Amino acid sequence: MNDSISIANPKTDILQKVGLLLAGTSVLILLITWAGVTLDSSIFLPISLMGILIGTSIYSFQKYKNLPAGIKNNGVYQTSLTNRGAIGWVVGIVLTGFYIFLYWFPEMLGQSKEGNTGIVALFDPLSIFFKSQAATQWFMYGTLYTLIIISLGVKFMLKYRHNRYQLIRTIVVVISQLFLAYLIPEIMEGMNSDSPYFAKDLKNMWPLNYYFFEPWHLKNMQASSSGMIFLVWGILLFAVVTPIITYFAGKRWYCSWVCGCGGLAETAGDPFRHLSSKKLSVWKNERWMIHLIMVFIFVVTAVTLYGYFAGTGQIFGMSIGSTFRKPYAFLIGAMFSGVIGVGFYPLLGNRVWCRFGCPLAGYMGLIQRFKSRFRITTNGGQCISCGNCSTYCEQGIDVRWYAQRGENIVRSSCVGCGICSAVCPRGVLKLENGPKKGRNSV
Ligand code: SF4
Ligand code: SF4
Structure with missing residues (x-):
């Protein structure tokens, strides 16, 4: 009896507490700077980043090392964080608030042309190291995003270590995020300021990357030979590479192995996966929503391309920007994919965006359903x-x-x-x- 209790609810040992303390203190540093306190970033940035990585790794290693083979989800319906309790709500509200500031009020995070303060300033030394310029809110976000996928990816691998598929998949997710989404684009930006963000298009394809065919992006890509390579690659990725791989392997090759949204959902979102509703009515809504959003971005893109080639900002008397592009960017690109997609992990599960909103998932889903x-x-x-x-x-x-x-x-x-x-x-x-x-x- 006692044995089964200790396996179901193992006690937190001293090393685990040290790991928790380290990770908790590091997160506290981020929260303090978010609150506007400016700390010496050359000291506190490495402490904070390494503290999260090392602290979560120590905690996870200690947590799982003595448990028998098999996946343990004990207590997910008993803990406040993972069963929509008070802690779950607090985390959801903090995450949602963070995303609202990130998209629409970056100055609340300390972003400023006159000199960063707060949490954005904390990341200045790393940004200067990569590209000799002060951090932006997006650099800070990309760094934290990657760190979380790595740290909680380690936890995920320890938890699922007896399953080869999960181990290989998570290693690919971590490598994909670290190199394709973070290091290569940042290093490229440092080397060549003419094509700063194209490297992100290596894996962020349209229609997930909804701005791919927007006039400013097309113009930037056409302005350089490296940009043209990414333009052709982006089109081939959507029209040829994706259907072929999805035919052979299903949409998992992207959604669970490569995509950054999927990477975060699988690692940081793992404790919340059971919160996804299984109701038939929700399945019906899901099909309507994801396919309507897919149609929405197809229409927005078609209209945008028409405007680009016709040299006009209007169609049928309507402004292409304010009637089509901006509503999509606001409602779907920011509000749904970011604010709701991640902010609502502790309330609606970890794949809200992938399940109800992502137009790329909708496109690959059709191939998977009928031709895979x-x-x-x-x-x-x-x-x-x-x-x-x-x-x-x-x-x-x-x-x-x-x-x-x-x-x-x-x-x-x-x-x-x-x-x-x-x-x-x-x-x-x-x-x-x-x-x-x-x-x-x-
Ligand atoms: S209900 Fe699902 S998990 Fe349980 S034995 Fe059947 S297939 Fe396996
Ligand atoms: S999405 Fe659901 S059905 Fe598909 S592999 Fe994951 S758990 Fe299984």
Whole structure:
């Protein structure tokens, strides 16, 4: 009896407490600077960044090292943070507030042309190191985003260390974020200020990257030969590379292996995956929303391209900027993907954006649903209906429903995270890329 209690709720040991203290103090430094206190950034920036990385790693290592093989989600419905309790709400409100400041009130974070203060100023030394200029709110955000994916990626790998798929997938997620989304673009910006952000287009493709076809971006890309390479790459990535890989492997190659939004959801969002609603009505809304947003960005882009080539800012008497581009950028690009997409992790689960909003996920989902070899096969005879798979499906798919019937799962929303399979105690579920023939779908 005592043994089972200690496995279910292991005590926090002294090293874990040290890790927590280190990570907590580091986060406190960020919060203090956010509140407007200016600290010596050459001292406190490395302390804060390394403290988060080392503190979470110590904590996670100690937490998981003595637990037996298998994935432990004990207590997720008992803790305030992961069951929409008071702590969950506080974290959700702080995150939401952070995103609102980030998008619309960067001066509240200390961003200033006259000289940064607050949390943005804390990142000045690192920005100067990369590109000889003071930090912006986006540099600060990109650095923290990458640090969180690495730190909580380590935690994720320790938690899921007995599952090879999860280990390899998370290593790819971390490398992809660190190099493709952060280091290469920052270093390129430091080397060549003419094409500062194109490197981000290596993996941030349209329509997720909604500004790809906007006039200023097209003009910038056309202005240099390196920009033209990224323009051609961006078009090929969407029109050729994505359909081919999605045909063979499903949309998981992007949503769960490469994408930054997916990377954050899988690592920082892991404790909240069970909060995704499994209701049938929500599934219906999900299909409407994601496809309407996809149509929205297709229309916005078509109209924007028309304006670009026709040399006009109007269509049918309407302003292309204020009627089409700006509402999309505000409502979907910022409000949905950032504020709600991440801010609401502790309330609605970790894949709100991927499930209801991302137009790229919608596009790949259609290929996955109708023209892909990817499916999750189920060995129905082994299923004991425990419901673990459905509980931890971050996309709100009622996996058990399929497992009980021995039916293959072919759903456009499945991001192929593999957690349903990893948490199944009976080995019922298998992610496969098989011949298209034989995929039964509902
Ligand atoms: S986790 Fe496995 S055994 Fe449990 S309901 Fe799902 S498929 Fe069945
Ligand atoms: S069905 Fe399984 S692999 Fe697909 S999103 Fe849900 S948990 Fe991940």
